[in-house]
Amino acid sequence: MTAPRSRVRPTQCICVNCGDTVHGRANTRRRGPDIAWYAHCRPCADLVADQMQPLGLLPGGGVDIYQCRTCDSLRVCRTGWRTRCHTCLDERSAGPSLTVGARLLARLPDEPALADRVRRFAGLADTDTIPTRAAAEFRAAIALGEELDRHRRDGWTDLAGDVHGLPWYGARQAPFSHGTWGLHLRCGSWQRLRDRTCAKCPPEPDDRTFAALRDTPYLLYLVRHRGLLKFGVGGASRVRQHLRAGAQLVEVVEGRHADVIEAEAVLKRQKRAAGEPLRWWRTRRMPESFGAGTEVVRNGVRISLADYLRDGIDVTSRFTSTPETKRDSA
Ligand SMILES: [Zn+2]
Ligand SMILES: [Zn+2]
Ligand SMILES: [Zn+2]
Structure with missing residues (x-):
C-alpha cells in the first residue's frame, strides 16, 4: 500500500524492518511494497507476503x-492492501525496529517479575536468555492490548484495529489508521466503533464505554463450553453473558x-503455542457469546489464570455463589 504523500517521513527511505536504505518508489525494482504504512526493502516485504490471511468479515x-x-x-486493513501482524517480527528485524526490545531487556535485571512475564509470553524456560526480538514483540503485544482496550465497551467483542507503528515502535506513531472494528453481540454485526452505540440496536442505558471502565478493577476470566475453553477480559456482565449462553465458569481473577x-496479551500469544488450530466443526458449535473464537482453545489445554495475573484476586466464587438472575454492577 502507498503511504499518503504528505505524511512521508525520514523513515520512509529506510526499510522499517531491517534498517537498510531503500531507493525509489514503493514496489519498484529496488524497493519493496509499503506494508502497514511503512517502507520495506524487497527481502523484508517478501518474508511477510503470506503472513496475513484476509477473513472477509467486514x-x-x-x-x-x-x-x-x-x-x-x-x-x-484496506481490502487488497498489504498489512502485517501488529506483534510478530521476523529474522530480518534489526536496527531501530528492535530498539524498544533492547530498552525493555535493559530493565529486566531489576524487574524479575516482568522478566517472568516476557519469558512466559515468548514460551521460554526460566533459564533461557530472552532474545531482543521477543522483548520487542512483548512490547508490541502490550501496546496493541492497550490501544484496543480504549475502544472496549460492554456488549462488544473481537475488537480489531490498526495501530500505526506496530510491530516496530512499541507504541502508536500516528493517529490515522483503518479504524477499530468490533462485533456487537446483541445483533451479531461487525461495525466500526465510532461512538458508543450500535447502529442497529436501540441503546442500552447500562452499557459502559472504556471511559467508565478504565478505573474499575478488571476481570480475566476462563469459561468452558463443550470441548472448548474461552478466556477474555471485561467486567462482571461479560462473564455473566457467557454463563447465560450456557458456558461453565472455570476461573475468574x-x-x-x-x-x-497485559495478562490477556500474554495469554493470546501463549494460546497459539499451546495447541493446534481448532477444527472448524468445533468453532461452529460455540455459543454466540464466544464471538469469532480468537480467544478460544481446546479443553485439553491447561490454563491457570492466576499464573498470568500474579497480583490478582481469585473471585470465581463471586459468580458461583450469587444467583445468576442478579444483575451485577461491578
Ligand atoms: Zn528490510
Ligand atoms: Zn503475529
Ligand atoms: Zn447491535
Missing part, C-alpha cells in the same frame, strides 16, 4: 480483518486494569 468490502498465520492476532490487559 461489511461493505472496503476494509477487511486480516489474521496472522503465526499468532492469530487480528489487524484491519480480578486485577488492576493495566495488569489484566
Whole structure:
C-alpha cells in the first residue's frame, strides 16, 4: 500500500524492518511494497507476503480483518492492501525496529517479575536468555492490548484495529489508521466503533464505554463450553453473558486494569503455542457469546489464570455463589 504523500517521513527511505536504505518508489525494482504504512526493502516485504490471511468479515468490502498465520492476532486493513501482524517480527528485524526490545531487556535485571512475564509470553524456560526480538514483540503485544482496550465497551467483542507503528515502535506513531472494528453481540454485526452505540440496536442505558471502565478493577476470566475453553477480559456482565449462553465458569481473577490487559496479551500469544488450530466443526458449535473464537482453545489445554495475573484476586466464587438472575454492577 502507498503511504499518503504528505505524511512521508525520514523513515520512509529506510526499510522499517531491517534498517537498510531503500531507493525509489514503493514496489519498484529496488524497493519493496509499503506494508502497514511503512517502507520495506524487497527481502523484508517478501518474508511477510503470506503472513496475513484476509477473513472477509467486514461489511461493505472496503476494509477487511486480516489474521496472522503465526499468532492469530487480528489487524484491519484496506481490502487488497498489504498489512502485517501488529506483534510478530521476523529474522530480518534489526536496527531501530528492535530498539524498544533492547530498552525493555535493559530493565529486566531489576524487574524479575516482568522478566517472568516476557519469558512466559515468548514460551521460554526460566533459564533461557530472552532474545531482543521477543522483548520487542512483548512490547508490541502490550501496546496493541492497550490501544484496543480504549475502544472496549460492554456488549462488544473481537475488537480489531490498526495501530500505526506496530510491530516496530512499541507504541502508536500516528493517529490515522483503518479504524477499530468490533462485533456487537446483541445483533451479531461487525461495525466500526465510532461512538458508543450500535447502529442497529436501540441503546442500552447500562452499557459502559472504556471511559467508565478504565478505573474499575478488571476481570480475566476462563469459561468452558463443550470441548472448548474461552478466556477474555471485561467486567462482571461479560462473564455473566457467557454463563447465560450456557458456558461453565472455570476461573475468574480480578486485577488492576493495566495488569489484566497485559495478562490477556500474554495469554493470546501463549494460546497459539499451546495447541493446534481448532477444527472448524468445533468453532461452529460455540455459543454466540464466544464471538469469532480468537480467544478460544481446546479443553485439553491447561490454563491457570492466576499464573498470568500474579497480583490478582481469585473471585470465581463471586459468580458461583450469587444467583445468576442478579444483575451485577461491578
Ligand atoms: Zn528490510
Ligand atoms: Zn503475529
Ligand atoms: Zn447491535
